[in-house]
Amino acid sequence: MPLTPSQEGVGAPLRVSLTQANSRTQRQVPLSVQLRNLWGGFLSQFGWIFVGFGLCFFWPMGGNYLVRHNVFFSADLSDTTGSITQIEDINLSVNEEPIFAYHYRFNAQGQPLTGHNNSGYGMFAIGDPVSVEYAVGNANHSRIQGLRPGLEVFFGLLFPGIRACFVLSALFRGLRGNALLKRGVLTDGQLVSKTATNSEVNEQTVYKFVFEFQSEHGESGIVTAKTHDVARFAGEGGALVTEPLLYSPANLRFAILLDDLPGGPRIDADGNIEGNLPAALLASILPGISLVGHGILIPHVMELL
Numbered sequence: 001m002p003l004t005p006s007q008e009g010v011g012a013p014l015r016v017s018l019t020q021a022n023s024r025t026q027r028q029v030p031l032s033v034q035l036r037n038l039w040g041g042f043l044s045q046f047g048w049i050f051v052g053f054g055l056c057f058f059w060p061m062g063g064n065y066l067v068r069h070n071v072f073f074s075a076d077l078s079d080t081t082g083s084i085t086q087i088e089d090i091n092l093s094v095n096e097e098p099i100f101a102y103h104y105r106f107n108a109q110g111q112p113l114t115g116h117n118n119s120g121y122g123m124f125a126i127g128d129p130v131s132v133e134y135a136v137g138n139a140n141h142s143r144i145q146g147l148r149p150g151l152e153v154f155f156g157l158l159f160p161g162i163r164a165c166f167v168l169s170a171l172f173r174g175l176r177g178n179a180l181l182k183r184g185v186l187t188d189g190q191l192v193s194k195t196a197t198n199s200e201v202n203e204q205t206v207y208k209f210v211f212e213f214q215s216e217h218g219e220s221g222i223v224t225a226k227t228h229d230v231a232r233f234a235g236e237g238g239a240l241v242t243e244p245l246l247y248s249p250a251n252l253r254f255a256i257l258l259d260d261l262p263g264g265p266r267i268d269a270d271g272n273i274e275g276n277l278p279a280a281l282l283a284s285i286l287p288g289i290s291l292v293g294h295g296i297l298i299p300h301v302m303e304l305l
Helices: 031-039 044-073 151-183 275-303
Strands: 077-094 095-108 111-119 129-135 138-144 185-199 205-212 220-227 242-248 252-257
Touching: 031 044, 031 151, 031 275, 044 151, 044 275, 077 111, 095 138, 095 252, 129 275, 151 242, 151 252, 185 220, 205 242, 205 252, 220 242, 220 252
Parallel strands: none
Antiparallel strands: 077 095, 077 129, 095 111, 129 138, 185 205, 185 242, 205 220, 242 252
């Protein structure tokens, strides 16, 4: 079941010679296809939404402290006495305990300076004296001694951390797909089992599909995929369900179904792969917003801007 580039639909039959399609030692994979493989797909897009959104809570809940602690306070420190000038409610709480920004002022290296720490402990009132420690090389980087974030850091990371697992899984799958599109051997796999899992997406059961294929040397290999969209692996219909896939001759476990990649890329008789720039740009919007947005935020957190 060889394929043509125009047959982008799910389960489209292969119409070209597999020998011809595999004749190139390395195929040229358009950048748009590579990006879509890395960023596209339901779980990846779903994960990026919550990673980006969740990190917005992580920074004020202790993430800023962790970054600054490891960047600025790992060298020589000095200490002095300061006083609390403002207590700001930043509208965040952990276990119904509000988190505040404690603003303070102090004198160091002959000049008046200010700083602030976030904490949920409610330890100070305006005017209270506090012990302040600062970096010897730059007194602008300071913190209140003993004021450390607690469980709020854990809860701040929990939400985006779980969703990051979806993102990482999709990234590894995309990297595997890109590598196999370049050098993998194209063949057909036959569906041998379809099993319901305990997972659901949008109240639809996720199924595990298992396909078996034969290598050029007659060895048997297995490739699996999970999806709630069962139509993706409908094949050509009839008694046997077959799907195009790519595998590595060096390791038959290193394989992937073409329809398990976002957009189901296709390889023509000359080994060419058709790109789709609009789809790649669309798939890159959410990851781009999250990466660029938090990339801009980090220097602010580190007080470099």
